[in-house]
Each structure stands twice: as structure tokens, then as C-alpha cells.
Amino acid sequence: MPPQVTVLSTGGTIASTSGEGGATPSESGAALVDAVPELGEYAEVEVRDVALRPSFDMDFETVASIARAARDAAAAGADGVVVTHGTDTMEESAYYLDLALDLDAPVVFTGAQRRPNEVSADGPSNLLTAVRAAVDESFAGRGGVYVAFDEQLHAARDATKVHSSDLDAFASPDASPVARFTRRGTRLLREPGSRSASVDAIECSKDVVVVQSHVGADDRQLRYVVEAGADGVVLEGTGLGNATSALGETAGSLAEDGYPVVVTTRCPDGAVAPVYGSPGGGKTLRDRGVIDGSDLPAHKARIKLALVLESVGDDPAAVHAAFE
Numbered sequence: 001m002p003p004q005v006t007v008l009s010t011g012g013t014i015a016s017t018s019g020e021g022g023a024t025p026s027e028s029g030a031a032l033v034d035a036v037p038e039l040g041e042y043a044e045v046e047v048r049d050v051a052l053r054p055s056f057d058m059d060f061e062t063v064a065s066i067a068r069a070a071r072d073a074a075a076a077g078a079d080g081v082v083v084t085h086g087t088d089t090m091e092e093s094a095y096y097l098d099l100a101l102d103l104d105a106p107v108v109f110t111g112a113q114r115r116p117n118e119v120s121a122d123g124p125s126n127l128l129t130a131v132r133a134a135v136d137e138s139f140a141g142r143g144g145v146y147v148a149f150d151e152q153l154h155a156a157r158d159a160t161k162v163h164s165s166d167l168d169a170f171a172s173p174d175a176s177p178v179a180r181f182t183r184r185g186t187r188l189l190r191e192p193g194s195r196s197a198s199v200d201a202i203e204c205s206k207d208v209v210v211v212q213s214h215v216g217a218d219d220r221q222l223r224y225v226v227e228a229g230a231d232g233v234v235l236e237g238t239g240l241g242n243a244t245s246a247l248g249e250t251a252g253s254l255a256e257d258g259y260p261v262v263v264t265t266r267c268p269d270g271a272v273a274p275v276y277g278s279p280g281g282g283k284t285l286r287d288r289g290v291i292d293g294s295d296l297p298a299h300k301a302r303i304k305l306a307l308v309l310e311s312v313g314d315d316p317a318a319v320h321a322a323f324e
Contacts, residue, residue: 003135005043005080006073007033007127008066010051010058012086014112014123023115025052025086032084035116036124043079043135055086055093055111060204060306063093067100067202074105080134081107084127087161087169090147094156095196095300098145099307102198106139109156110148113167122167126150129181136186138179144194152177157195160268160297173269174295199322201310208232208306210298212266213243213280219250231314232260232305235290236298241265241272241282248280252288258316260309262323264293264301271295289316291323 009015009029016023029047039045050069051062070081081103085093094109101107110130112123130148133139145156149170158172180187209225211233225233235251237243241263243251255261263285265272271294274286286292293301304323312318 003043003079004077005045005082005131005134006076006078007045007047007082007084007131008069008073009047009049009084010055010062010066010086011053012055012084012090012111013115014084014086014110014126015052016054016115017117018115025054027116029084032116032123032127036127038128039131042131045131046073046078048073054088055090056088058086058089058093060096063096064100064203066093067097070097070107071101071103071202074103078105079140080105080131082127082130082134083107083109085109085111087111087113091156091159091161091170092299092303094145094147094159096303096307098156098194098196099199099304100202101145103143104141106134106143106192107145108133108148108153109146113165113169122150129153132181132186133179136179138186138188139192142192144192146178151181153179153181155190155195157300162268197322199304199307199311201307204306204310206231206306206309208234208302208309210234210236210302211247212236212298213238213247217244218246222247222250226254226259231309232262234293234298234301234305235261235263236266237263237272237282238266240270240275241285241293242276243280243285245279248278248285251290252279252285255285255289255291258314260291260305260314260316260319262291262293262301262305264296264298266298268297291320293323
């Protein structure tokens with residue numbers, strides 16, 4: 001019996017066609033699979049349409065539905081799950097599933113930079129890579145969520161889109177791809193499996209907002225989002241995770257009161273570290289209770305904080321522990 005793969009279609013460029021008002025998702029998952037007959041050499045494929053939307057308009061409700069569909073597919077016996085998705089926020093949805101799910105079957109996200117009706121569309125090749133990864137013996141029973149693109153496989157926690165239009169769109173800053181797929185087979189570069197500790201939540205209703213530090217940044221935006229009812233804040237700092245004095249003073253006061261604030265860095269490589277003093281320095285922030293976001297970029301720290309708050313509530317110690 002051939003391996004069983006469930007393809008969950010959600011829209012994105014891989015499913016988009018052009019029109020007078022601009023390109024929009026229109027192709028079904030079945031159409032995407034039918035366009036790549038080579039998939040049958042690797043697996044028996046079942047298709048389910050979960051959504052039909054551009055990923056720049058993705059929301060937590062839709063991502064949760066993808067997570068539930070992946071969980072259901074694995075429970076029904078799928079050896080692997082492939083999610084076709086837009087590239088703009090693919091890394092966010094993939095990381096969400098990496099946190100929310102704990103499956104033995106691998107879940108592989110893929111998409112395209114060129115639409116199906118464009119010259120040299122990359123969707124078919126990426127879909128083939130994703131299916132190959134989903135059934136590869138190296139990943140069997142190891143679980144984890146990945147991004148398959150341009151014949152490379154990246155761990156969801158590490159993957160990020162690094163170019164707006166190149167076909168080689170994804171990379172893993174500070175890490176390598178997990179694997180490369182060639183005509184000869186699979187070249188494994190890192191140990192398969194999830195890089196994320198699971199969070200006990202699939203649905204997410206929490207509102208977490210990203211606030212940036214930059215030259216001359218005051219605390220207006222931070223105060224506004226808190227007063228507007230945000231459940232938590234990610235402070236995207238500079239360098240090792242530092243902020244202006246105005247932002248640091250307010251972020252520190254919020255953290256001392258038990259309000260969840262996570263600090264990250266806007267640098268694409270490296271992690272935050274509590275080195276500098278002064279009101280916005282990383283050491284001062286940590287001393288006042290701001291949570292260390294490590295090497296997570298702000299948009300992924302936002303997803304983790306939202307799911308953690310959904311899981312453990314507003315217990316400051318539990319929230320801090322989830323990030324340690």
C-alpha cells in the first residue's frame with residue numbers, strides 16, 4: 001500500500017489566477033494536485049479544501065481550522081499532511097501549527113511565488129517537494145511542521161520569507177535547512193522533528209500586538225494598544241533587544257504589574273540578551289519582568305504569546321515559564 005498524504009488547500013499564489021482587479025485565489029486543491037501527476041509516484045493523495053484566501057489576509061480562525069484539519073487527517077491514518085498556502089504569512093501559520101499540534105505525522109507547508117498561469121510556475125515543483133518530504137522515511141513518525149520551498153525543507157520555527165519575489169524565497173536564519181531534495185534523493189542536514197514545545201491550544205482568541213522601537217520612538221502606540229484592550233504586547237527592539245527610554249519605562253511598568261510583554265530584536269539573525277542598562281536597555285527590561293523572546297522574530301513571538309495566553313491564562317509565572 002503506498003503512503004497516504006492529505007493535501008489541505010488554503011489558497012495563496014499557488015492557487016491564484018489573474019483578473020482585472022488583480023490576482024486572487026481561485027484554483028481548488030484538486031486542480032493543484034492534478035497538475036502534478038508525478039505525485040502518484042510517491043503517495044496516494046487525498047485533497048481537502050480548507051480555505052481560499054490570500055495569506056496576507058489570513059486570520060487565527062482560519063489557521064486554527066487548518067490545524068484541526070491536519071490533526072484529523074493524521075488521526076484518520078495519513079502518513080503526512082501537506083498544506084498549500086500563500087507565502088506572505090506561511091511561516092506564521094506553520095509556526096502556529098508547530099506550537100498547537102503534537103503529531104507523529106509530519107506537516108509540510110508549501111506554496112508558490114508564481115501563479116499557475118505564469119511562465120515557469122514554481123507551484124508544481126514545490127508541491128512535489130512537499131509530498132516527498134511528507135512521506136520520506138527520515139521523517140516518518142517524527143512529526144514536526146516544515147516549509148518546503150525550492151527543493152529545500154525548513155523547520156517551521158526557523159523558516160522565514162527572505163525575498164518578496166525570488167523563487168528561493170525562504171531561509172532559516174542562524175540555522176540551515178533540515179533537508180534538501182534532489183533527483184537522487186534526500187540529503188538530510190539536520191535532525192527531523194519539531195523545534196517548538198507544544199502549547200495546549202488550537203483555537204486562539206487572544207489579541208497580541210507588536211510595537212516597534214526605532215530612533216525617537218515614544219510610548220504612544222504601546223499605551224494605546226494596552227488601553228484598547230490588547231491581551232499582550234511584543235516589543236520589537238533594536239540590537240540585543242533594547243528600546244528607547246520612553247518605551248522601556250512603560251514596558252517595564254506594565255511587566256511589573258503582571259502584564260505580558262515579550263522583547264525581541266528586529267535583527268534578522270541572532271537573539272536578544274540582557275546586556276545594557278538605562279530605562280530601555282535589555283538588562284533593565286528583564287530586571288523589571290519583560291519576557292525574553294530569544295531568537296524569535298516579533299511576528300512569531302506574537303503567535304507564541306497569543307497561544308500561551310490562551311493555554312495558561314494571565315498567570316505571569318506560567319507565561320514566563322513557557323518562554324524559558
